[in-house]
Amino acid sequence: MFCTQAAGIPIKSYSPEIIVHPVLKAANEDIDLGTNQEVWRPSLDAILPKVTQWFPALHSIIIGPGLGRDLFLADQLIPRLVRKAVEASRT
Amino acid sequence: MIIIDADGLNVVCRHVDCVRGHGQAILTPNVVEFGRLWKCVTGEEQPTLTDWSEQPALTVANLSSDDPSSLAVSRLARELGCTIFLKVTLTQGPVDVISNGSRTIAVGTPGSGKRCGGIGDILAGTISTTVHLAVANRVPDPLMEACVAGSLIVRRAASLAFEEKQWSLTAPDVLDALSAALRVLLIEANTQSSL
Numbered sequence: 306m307f308c309t310q311a312a313g314i315p316i317k318s319y320s321p322e323i324i325v326h327p328v329l330k331a332a333n334e335d336i337d338l339g340t341n342q343e344v345w346r347p348s349l350d351a352i353l354p355k356v357t358q359w360f361p362a363l364h365s366i367i368i369g370p371g372l373g374r375d376l377f378l379a380d381q382l383i384p385r386l387v388r389k390a391v392e393a394s395r396t
Numbered sequence: 397m398i399i400i401d402a403d404g405l406n407v408v409c410r411h412v413d414c415v416r417g418h419g420q421a422i423l424t425p426n427v428v429e430f431g432r433l434w435k436c437v438t439g440e441e442q443p444t445l446t447d448w449s450e451q452p453a454l455t456v457a458n459l460s461s462d463d464p465s466s467l468a469v470s471r472l473a474r475e476l477g478c479t480i481f482l483k484v485t486l487t488q489g490p491v492d493v494i495s496n497g498s499r500t501i502a503v504g505t506p507g508s509g510k511r512c513g514g515i516g517d518i519l520a521g522t523i524s525t526t527v528h529l530a531v532a533n534r535v536p537d538p539l540m541e542a543c544v545a546g547s548l549i550v551r552r553a554a555s556l557a558f559e560e561k562q563w564s565l566t567a568p569d570v571l572d573a574l575s576a577a578l579r580v581l582l583i584e585a586n587t588q589s590s591l
Contacts, residue, residue, distance in 0.1 A: 364397070364524075364528035364532075365397035365398070365399065365524040365525075365527055365528045366397070366398050366399070366524075367398075367399045367400075367401060367404075367520050367521065367524050368398065368399070368400050368401070368404040368407075369399075369400055369401040369402040369403050369404025369405060369407075369520070370401055370402045370403075370404075370516075370517040370520055371402070371403075371517075372402065372403035372404055372407075373403055374403055374406060379403070379406060379407050379410065380407075380410060380411075383404065383407045384407055384410075384411035384414045385414075387398070387400070387404075387407065387408075387411070387414040387415060388414050390398045391398060391414070391415065391418045391420070391421065394397050394398055394420045395418075395420065
C-alpha cells in the first residue's frame, strides 16, 4: 500500500500485515502548492520513482480508495502515477 | 492492470487524458461518480439510467443495446476506452452494469440488504485479484470476466454477511465472508456443470 507519510503509522497499526510504503506527500504536509512549478517539481521527481520502482513486482494496481482530495495528490502526483501505471500495464 | 475507484475517479475527471484510450483500465464508479465522469467526458448533463424496480429480476444477463443504463455505460466506456463497472446503489436498484463499450452485462444476484461504507473498496480489491487471474490464465475478454466475477463474489459475501449481521453489518463483515462466498459459488458452479 502506498500512502502519505501521515497515514503510514495509523494504517500499519490497524493492519500490521499490510506492506506499507508511506512515500506520498500531500499539500497539507510540507508541499507549498503555488502555481510555480519549481516549487512542487522536486517533490514529484523525488516521490514518483519511490512508487514506480515497485511496479514490476505488482500484479495489479488500485488507485483511489482512501486517496482523499488533496490538490497536490489529485492534480500533480496521481495523474502522473496513473500514466506510469498505464504504461507499465501495457508492457 | 489498473483499477480506478473512489477519489481516483475525481482525478480522472480532472485529467481525463491520463486514462483515455488505455484499454486496460477498469473504472468502478457508483452512480454519483458515474454522473460526474459522464459530465466531464461527454459535456452533457446527467445520463438516463434504467429504473430496475420496473424490470424483472435478473442474475447475470447481457443487456440489450437499447437499455438506458447499457447505452450510458457503454458510451462512457467507448469514449474513455476503458472498462466501466457501474456499482449498485439503493436508489437506482440493485443491479451492477459492466461494459467495455461493445458488450454490456448486468449482474443482479442478491447482495446485502444494507449499504455501508467500504464495500466499494472490497469490490475494487476483489476485481484487482480476479483481473490478474483472468489475464494470467488467458481467459477470453479478461476485464469483463473479472468484473462479473468480482461482482458475483462481493454480492454473495455481502449477502452471507447480511444474513448474520443484519442491520449491524459493516464492511469488515463482508471482507470476512469473501472466502465462504467464493466456496459457495465454486460449489454451485461445479454442481451446475455436472448436471
